[in-house]
Amino acid sequence: MTTRRPGTVINLLWVTPWLVGLVLFFLLPMGMSFYYSLTDYSMLEVPLWIAFDNYAALFGDSVFWLAVRNTLIYAAISIPLAAIVSLGIAGLLDTDHPVSHVVRVLVFAPTVVPLVAAAMIWLWLFNSDHGLINAGLSWVGVNGPNWLQERGWAMAALIVMSLWSVGQAVVIYLAALQDVPSALVDAASIDGLGPVRRFVSVVLPTIAPAVVFNTIIQTITAWQVFATPYIMTEGGPDRSTYFYSHYLYDQAFLFQNMGYASALGWVQLLLITACIAVPYVMVRKFGGGP
C-alpha cells in the first residue's frame, strides 16, 4: 500500500501551470518537430512521411557542410578567446579596490543591451570608411580592411564582436576566483611556485566547475549564433559567415522546407550535445570537475 504525503495534491496543483506549459510549449513541440523531421512538410501542406530522407539528404547538402564548417570555426576560436578574455578580466577585477566595483558594472553592462542594437553599433564600428576601428588603426599607420565585406575578415569581425557579451562569464569567474582558498595559494607560494604554475596547479583546478559551466554555455551560444551575423553580414560575403542557425531559419521560413529544417534542428541538438560532452568528460577525467 502506498501512502501519499499530505499536501502532495495541493503541491501538484500549484505546479500545474508550469507542467502544462512544459508539455504544451516544450515537450509537444519537440515531439512534433521530430515527427516533422521525418516528413516532407512545407507548413502549407499536410506532412508526407518520408522516414529518414531528410537526414540522408543532409550528407549531400554542400550548404549544410559549409554552415557546419563556419559554425565550428566560429566556435573553435570564439569559445577559447572568450574564456581567456573573461578569465583575464575576472583576475584583474578580483580585488577590493573601489574602482573594480565600477569596472564590474561596466563589463557586465553590454550583456543587457539588446543584440540587435549592439549589432547596429558594431556595424558602424567596423565600417571600413567611417568606422572607429579603422580610424584607430590608421592612427598607428595600418590601413584597416573592409571588415564585413571580405572573406576571413568578416568572420574575424564577428568573433571580435562575440566578446561584447563576455560580462556574464566574467561575473561567474569572479565569483569562482573569490572562492579559491587563499591558504592554498599562499601554501603554493611558500612552496616556491611562480604565478603561472600557481594558476595552473592551484587556481584552475579549483575554478574548474566555473570553467566547465561557462564553456558549456558558450558552446551552446556559439552553435546558436544567429542575430548578429544575420544583421551585420547576412551570411556573406559569399556565405563565409553563413552559420548553422541561419541556414536552419532560411530552410524553415524562406525556402518553406519545415521538415528539412526540423531535421537540421535535431542534428544541431546532437552536435551541441557532442561538443559540450568534450569539456565535461575532460574535466571528469583529469579531475577537479563537478
Add this chain to the structure above:
Amino acid sequence: MIAGRDTLPGDNVLATVHRVWPRRTAIGGLVASAGGLLLFGPRPSDDVPAGRVILDYWEKWTGAEGEAMRLLVDEFNRTQDTIYVRYLAINSIDQKAMIAIAGGSPPDVIGLWNFNVPSYAEAGALLPLDDLAASAGLSRERYADAVWPLLTHEGRQWSMISTCGSLALYLNLDVLESAGIDPASTPRTLDDLDEMNERIIERSSDGKLERMGFLHTEPGWWSWIWGYHFGGSLLDSTGAPTADAPKNVAAYEWVRSYPERFGSRELLAFQSGLGFYGTAQYPFLTGKVASVVQGPWMANLINAFAPSLRYRAVPIPVDVGELDAAAPVGLIDGDVLVIPKGAKHPEASFEFITWLQERARLERLAAAHGKNTPLRETSTGFVENHSNGSIAVHNALASSPRAFVFPRTSVWPRYVSEFDAAFQGLWLGEQTPRAMLSGIQQTMVREIAKERGGRRRREQSAS
C-alpha cells in the same frame, strides 16, 4: 519582543495571520487585477458595425504605403452595409501568412509578394480566382502585358494586383552635367553605361574612388537580373533552370569587368562609405553614384530628401545586340492580393478585391506608393499629376513585350539566395562567371528535381 519572554499570548494568532494574509492578499490582488482587465482592459480599436460580414485583411506594407491602403479600406467600409474589412498592416507577411494558413486560421485576404504565389499555389494554399475574375469582368486585356504573369501560375489565376513597379535606371542629371555629359544623351546600351561611368568617376588625391557613374551593387537588390539584359533568362519553358546559359555568362562577364577594372578592395571601400536607401545619405541623392537601378518609388525618396535634385529614369541599358527602343527590357515587380484556402468569406473577399480593381482606386494607390499603373490604360491625369516625373517610362516598361517577372517557380527563394551569395564571390574576384553560374545551375537542378519529386510523391499518396 519583550526582553525575558520568549512568547506572548496571541503570538500564534499573529503568526497565522502573517502566514495566511500574504497569500490571501496575493490571490485577492490577482483576482482584482483579472477583474479590472476584464472590465477596463484594452478593447479592439475597430468599431465594427453589427450585422456585417467581417473580413480580415493582412497587408505587408507598413508606413506610408500601408496608410494609403488603409484609406481605401476605410472608403470601402463607408460605402458598404454588408461587408466590413478589418485591416492589419504587418511585416514578414509571407511567414505570418504561412503560419496562419498552417494553423487553419487564415485571414480572408492577404497582400503577398508576387514571388510567393507559385509556392502557395502549388501547395494548394490559395483559392483559384479564374472563375471569380471572369465573372467580375477582370480579364487579362485590362492589365498591362507584364502584369498578368504576376497573377498566374501554371495556367491558373491565383491573385489580383494591388500595385506594381518596373525597374529603370535613374540618372542624377546634376552629376551628369558636372561631368560634361549632355543629359539628353542618356545610355541605351551597356557600352554607353560603361562610357558614362568612366566620365563621371572621380578619385581623391590618394587614388581612392570618390564618385562613380554606375555600380551594380547599388542598391544590389536584384543580383539576378543581368542575364535578361543580355537576352538570357533563368528558367526555360519547361521550368528547368538555365542559369549557366551563354547569354547569362556574358552578362556576368560584364558584371565582373567592374571589380577587375577598379579592384574589388577599392570598390568595397567605396561602397562601405555609402548611405542606406531610405536616408538622405543614399548615394544617388548625394551624387556619389550618378545612376542606380530602382523602381518608380524612387521619386518618393527624392521628394522627401532632395526635392531640388534633377533626375530622369530611362530603361536599364541592354547589351548592344539586344537594343530595341520599342521593346525595352525591365523587371516588373508587383504586390498581389490573394484569398487563402480556408478563408471564411471567399465571395465577400473577392467583392472587396474587385472593388479595389477599379481604375481610379488602383491609380490612387499607385500614386501614393509612387508607382506606375498596373493597368493597360491610364487616366489622363495619372501621368501629369504623378510625383514621379518619369512615370511614363515605367508605364511603358510594364507594357513592353520584353518586360520580365520573377521566374515562376516555387523554389525561387532558393534560386535568388544562391545568386546573392555567388554574386558576392564574383564581386570579390574569387570565382569566374562561368564557375559561379555553373554552381548555381547544379544547385537549382537538384532543388527543382527535389521539389518535383516531392510533388510526385504527394500526388501518388493522394491517389
